[in-house]
Amino acid sequence: MKALDELTFDNRFARLGDAFSTHVLPEPLDEPRLVVASKAAMALLDLDAAVAETPVFAELFGGHKLWAEAEPRAMVYSGHQFGGYTPQLGDGRGLLLGEVYNEAGEHWDLHLKGAGMTPYSRMGDGRAVLRSSIREFLASEALHALGIPSSRALCVIGSSTPVWREKQERGAMVLRLAHSHIRFGHFEYFYYTKKPEQQVELAEHVLNLHYPECREQPEPYLAMFRKIVERNAELIAKWQAYGFCHGVMNTDNMSILGITFDFGPFAFLDDFDAHFICNHSDHEGRYSFSNQVPIGQWNLSALAQALTPFISVDALKEALGLYLPLYQAHYLDLMRRRLGLTTAEEDDQTLVESLLKLMQNSGVDYTLFFRRLGDESAALAVARLRDDFVDMAGFDAWAELYKARVARDGDYTQEQRRERMHAVNPLYILRNYLAQNAIAAAEAGDYSEVRRLHEVLCKPFEEQTGMEQYAQRPPDWGRHLEISCSS
Numbered sequence: 001m002k003a004l005d006e007l008t009f010d011n012r013f014a015r016l017g018d019a020f021s022t023h024v025l026p027e028p029l030d031e032p033r034l035v036v037a038s039k040a041a042m043a044l045l046d047l048d049a050a051v052a053e054t055p056v057f058a059e060l061f062g063g064h065k066l067w068a069e070a071e072p073r074a075m076v077y078s079g080h081q082f083g084g085y086t087p088q089l090g091d092g093r094g095l096l097l098g099e100v101y102n103e104a105g106e107h108w109d110l111h112l113k114g115a116g117m118t119p120y121s122r123m124g125d126g127r128a129v130l131r132s133s134i135r136e137f138l139a140s141e142a143l144h145a146l147g148i149p150s151s152r153a154l155c156v157i158g159s160s161t162p163v164w165r166e167k168q169e170r171g172a173m174v175l176r177l178a179h180s181h182i183r184f185g186h187f188e189y190f191y192y193t194k195k196p197e198q199q200v201e202l203a204e205h206v207l208n209l210h211y212p213e214c215r216e217q218p219e220p221y222l223a224m225f226r227k228i229v230e231r232n233a234e235l236i237a238k239w240q241a242y243g244f245c246h247g248v249m250n251t252d253n254m255s256i257l258g259i260t261f262d263f264g265p266f267a268f269l270d271d272f273d274a275h276f277i278c279n280h281s282d283h284e285g286r287y288s289f290s291n292q293v294p295i296g297q298w299n300l301s302a303l304a305q306a307l308t309p310f311i312s313v314d315a316l317k318e319a320l321g322l323y324l325p326l327y328q329a330h331y332l333d334l335m336r337r338r339l340g341l342t343t344a345e346e347d348d349q350t351l352v353e354s355l356l357k358l359m360q361n362s363g364v365d366y367t368l369f370f371r372r373l374g375d376e377s378a379a380l381a382v383a384r385l386r387d388d389f390v391d392m393a394g395f396d397a398w399a400e401l402y403k404a405r406v407a408r409d410g411d412y413t414q415e416q417r418r419e420r421m422h423a424v425n426p427l428y429i430l431r432n433y434l435a436q437n438a439i440a441a442a443e444a445g446d447y448s449e450v451r452r453l454h455e456v457l458c459k460p461f462e463e464q465t466g467m468e469q470y471a472q473r474p475p476d477w478g479r480h481l482e483i484s485c486s487s
Contacts, residue, residue: 001048004056009069010107011098013182016205019198020186021073025066026095027116027126029159029171032062035134035442036450037155038141040458041177044152046102052155061175062157063115070098070110074118078192079185079252080302082286087192089185089252090120093128096181107209109181110154114173127163130156131439133172134450136263138438140176142430142457143260148238149231151261152177156450158442170443178261180210184303185252191306203310206256221310226319229300231258233323236296237330240289241338242426243269243366247279247483249287249295251302265483268429270474272359272366278483297323338370339402340378340421341409351405354398362390365473367429374421377414378406426460427471433478434470 014021037052051057059065066072074091081089095118097110113136114128133156143150154175161171182202190199207214207224217223235258239246245267246253246260253262267278274290282288287295300323304316328349335352336344359369369388373381382399389395430453438450456470464470 001043002046003048004051004054004060005067007045007047007067007069007100009067009071009098010101011069011071012107012209013075013096013099013109013180013205014071014073016201019195020202021075021091021096022119024072024074024095024116024118026063026072026097026112026173028063029157029161029173031160032058032064032157032173033159034058035130035156035158035172035447036137036454038137038153038454040144041141041152041154044102044106044108044177045100045154057155058157061112061155062159062173063112067098072097072112072115074120075181075186076120076189077183077185077252078189079183079250080188080299081250081252082282082284085188085192086252088120088189089122091118092121092124093118093126107179108177109179111151111176111178111181112173113176114171125163127161127171128173129163129165129169130158130172130443131169132264133174134439134442135266135435136174136176138430138435138450138454138457139263139266140260141454142460143244145458145460146238146242146426146429148242148244149235149257149259151181151255151259158447176261178255178257178259180206180255180257181261182206182256183252184254184256184299184306185250186256187303187306188251191309196309199306199309203307210257219311219315221307222315222319225304225307225311225316226322228256228258228303229319229323230326232296232300233326234258234330235260236292237327237334239292240331241334242429243272243289245269245276245278245287245289246292247282247287249292249299251299254299254303267432267481267483269366270431270479271363272356272369273363274356274360280483293324293327296327334424337424338421340374340406340417342420343409345405345408348405351398351401355402358389358391358394358398362388362395364388367426368471368473370425371422371427374418374425377417378403423461427463428456428460428467430457431474431478432481432483433474436478436481 039049072095076090078087079089094113095115099107101107117126137153137156140150140153157173159171163169163171211224214220214223247265255261265279276289277285438453441449456467
């Protein structure tokens with residue numbers, strides 16, 4: 001394992017030049033201190049976990065020090081926000097410090113969020129606050145542990161720096177990792193500003209570094225767009241299957257790699273509610289849970305428009321046509337596995353939809369229902385879960401169909417069923433009230449709860465001794481917490 005001064009940089013995006021980003025130095029935080037670090041994320045950089053506890057770690061990721069090989073850049077991009085186009089956005093509070101490659105040959109962006117003002121801060125202070133930094137850290141690592149593609153989070157650094165939002169808070173920085181931070185909005189920016197040379201340069205950069213296999217196709221750019229469609233279809237299928245609400249699916253928050261990033265007012269469903277809106281600024285429900293699927297397609301269409309200089313409209317439309325069938329296939333496959341099924345039948349979609357409707361009408365806990373469904377045989381499990389439903393007759397009818405479906409699926413022991421279902425049905429998820437408890441303790445100077453919660457969420461499928469409180473339905477105060485974009 002490496003020390004901090006042994007990281008190897010290869011700043012490929014910075015080499016694209018000033019048309020793509022602006023050189024900016026981080027603004028240091030006052031009295032930086034480690035709040036939490038991810039050993040698993042540190043391992044991606046071949047870093048020894050022990051270095052997180054050293055003073056230089058907080059100084060580096062609190063903006064006080066910088067590697068000589070780092071080239072901190074604020075990226076420029078645009079995007080559609082709540083359906084309306086904004087001509088210029090960019091990294092308003094984040095900096096791409098540089099790209100590090102590890103011993104496995106993987107390149108990782110080191111992106112410091114909350115690093116101060118940039119040319120793209122748009123009247124903002126460029127800071128992030130402790131609560132939003134903790135939420136992003138926990139969400140990144142929790143989604144990864146669930147098998148949902150996501151940016152990673154290395155650490156959160158707290159401080160005594162005052163930051164004003166709705167009230168005075170403390171500034172913080174979160175260091176996030178990804179193979180790329182290029183967004184749909186990067187392509188939109190060069191398309192709408194009519195800079196075809198830079199747009200080609202960007203496309204070549206993405207193609208060569210992230211989709212090299214597409215070079216072998218007759219139309220490499222079209223092949224790359226198809227891959228982006230495929231990855232986003234699978235990503236959003238996983239969001240829906242696990243009840244994750246992103247909250248701000250603007251095109252500038254959509255990754256060219258099909259990963260989850262730019263966490264704002266996200267939430268996991270507690271009680272199942274297809275119409276749940278996790279962002280209290282989303283008055284029209286554009287980014288509600290059920291709307292994430294069509295919005296994913298809308299965003300891909302916006303990217304397709306930006307690619308029309310390189311790809312024919314007919315070919316783009318054909319590629320976009322892959323999105324819904326791919327989404328449905330991935331989603332149904334995941335939901336079959338969550339129900340403990342190993343084979344496919346034509347009526348499985350109806351079986352899933354009718355269950356979700358019953359859950360919606362009864363306010364059934366989405367995560368715990370599936371976990372408990374695998375605890376016992378199908379017959380015993382549905383008998384125990386029956387009392388959670390208001391429409392018992394409706395659930396009984398569904399249960400009969402489900403038991404018959406399980407019987408047709410194959411002959412396996414209950415232990416095999418339990419092991420298979422528990423491997424895909426988490427016991428622990430990042431519920432908003434759990435995050436709020438950790439944030440409240442951290443804001444009072446106690447970081448033990450955020451660290452404990454992080455450890456629990458890193459093993460979401462394993463029952464952990466003494467951690468029963470993290471697998472409970474939320475208390476009354478923790479239901480339907482409103483989360484803002486403010487960070």
